[in-house]
Amino acid sequence: MTPLLAQTEAASGSAEFWVFIVIGAVALGSALSMVLLRNAVHAALMLVVNFFAIAVLYATLDAQFLAVAQIIVYAGAIVVLFLFVLMLLGVAGDQAFTGRIPGQKTTAVLLGLALFGVLAAGVVAPFLGEATACNIPMEQRVEAEGPVCEGLAVANAEGNVRGVGFLIFTDYVWAFEVTSVLLVIAAIGAIVLGKRREDPAELTDAPASAVPALRDDDAASEEDAADTAEPAPTGSGAEDDEEGTR
Amino acid sequence: MTAMAVPLGWYLGLAAALFVIGLVGVLVRRSLIVMFMSIELMLNSVNLTFVAFSRFHGTLDGQVIAFFVMVVAAAEVTVGLAIIVNLFRLKASSDADDVDVLKA
Numbered sequence: 001m002t003p004l005l006a007q008t009e010a011a012s013g014s015a016e017f018w019v020f021i022v023i024g025a026v027a028l029g030s031a032l033s034m035v036l037l038r039n040a041v042h043a044a045l046m047l048v049v050n051f052f053a054i055a056v057l058y059a060t061l062d063a064q065f066l067a068v069a070q071i072i073v074y075a076g077a078i079v080v081l082f083l084f085v086l087m088l089l090g091v092a093g094d095q096a097f098t099g100r101i102p103g104q105k106t107t108a109v110l111l112g113l114a115l116f117g118v119l120a121a122g123v124v125a126p127f128l129g130e131a132t133a134c135n136i137p138m139e140q141r142v143e144a145e146g147p148v149c150e151g152l153a154v155a156n157a158e159g160n161v162r163g164v165g166f167l168i169f170t171d172y173v174w175a176f177e178v179t180s181v182l183l184v185i186a187a188i189g190a191i192v193l194g195k196r197r198e199d200p201a202e203l204t205d206a207p208a209s210a211v212p213a214l215r216d217d218d219a220a221s222e223e224d225a226a227d228t229a230e231p232a233p234t235g236s237g238a239e240d241d242e243e244g245t246r
Numbered sequence: 247m248t249a250m251a252v253p254l255g256w257y258l259g260l261a262a263a264l265f266v267i268g269l270v271g272v273l274v275r276r277s278l279i280v281m282f283m284s285i286e287l288m289l290n291s292v293n294l295t296f297v298a299f300s301r302f303h304g305t306l307d308g309q310v311i312a313f314f315v316m317v318v319a320a321a322e323v324t325v326g327l328a329i330i331v332n333l334f335r336l337k338a339s340s341d342a343d344d345v346d347v348l349k350a
Contacts, residue, residue: 014251024260027264031264031268032267034284035271035274040279047287051290057257057260057294057297058297062301063297063300063301065313066297077320078320082279104273107273116262116263119262119266120259120262123262124262127254134251134254154304156306163306164306167306167307172310172314179314179317182318182321183321186321186325189325193332
């Protein structure tokens with residue numbers, strides 16, 4: 001405990017410490033509320049907050065390009081896609097938790113805590129302590145008032161975007177080209193999956209009345225024609241509504 | 247740049263906590279879309295680990311890997327949401343427990 005407090009004291013002079021504390025709390029809180037909120041749209045909005053918090057952490061970690069890409073790709077595109085599907089399906093409100101396995105929630109939380117314990121002991125613990133802020137040999141680090149953290153200052157000397165771009169188009173150029181193929185395949189796959197079948201009523205288990213919005217245009221137009229052919233019930237319904245308002 | 251940086255372990259701890267929250271979300275929630283969001287949360291926490299290690303080692307390779315993870319995540323979300331829309335057309339439900347048979 002005492003070394004942790006000492007670290008806290010040592011780090012508390014820097015701006016990065018306070019950014020980490022505040023933004024880390026925001027990230028944890030938004031992640032928790034994303035999992036706990038029942039309304040899926042609220043969960044998606046909490047996900048946006050979480051993505052922004054992680055973008056701020058990227059910026060403090062000298063990853064400016066990733067911080068901006070995070071906001072554009074995740075907060076700008078992916079969450080919009082989520083919200084679009086939520087609106088399209090109309091399944092936003094009151095999503096259940098449960099599960100069919102008895103005690104699933106308790107087991108899941110216990111397993112999560114166990115995993116966190118393992119990660120904390122095995123991965124986090126070795127890298128605690130002010131000497132582990134960067135991977136610089138100790139003898140180079142002892143300077144005037146504290147450890148010197150070069151970090152990415154050398155690699156980012158010509159700018160972070162330039163550095164990342166240089167790596168992508170030299171060492172990782174093969175992975176980059178494969179990535180473009182992957183994106184094309186994903187786009188084509190999404191189009192193929194999103195294409196409507198000839199007669200969705202034959203493909204669904206549910207009765208046709210349960211999925212009125214999903215029937216094809218012919219069925220919908222037939223229904224419209226049926227509605228217009230019988231004006232009497234709709235007219236009476238309108239009158240009933242008017243009486244109701246009076 | 248002589249700054250007292252936040253130790254790497256703190257970032258790793260935050261990323262581990264976010265990963266675990268996402269994992270519990272996948273296990274606890276029933277809505278396919280919210281499960282998907284939790285998976286995105288887990289991917290992001292791993293990205294945070296990559297970027298933190300990138301600064302720790304003073305090289306940009308971790309940031310490049312995080313960039314590739316972002317691209318793969320975007321592709322995954324595209325296909326996954328298309329599958330969810332298709333499932334909704336079949337079952338009129340976005341509940342993971344309703345999708346327990348391979349037969350359509």
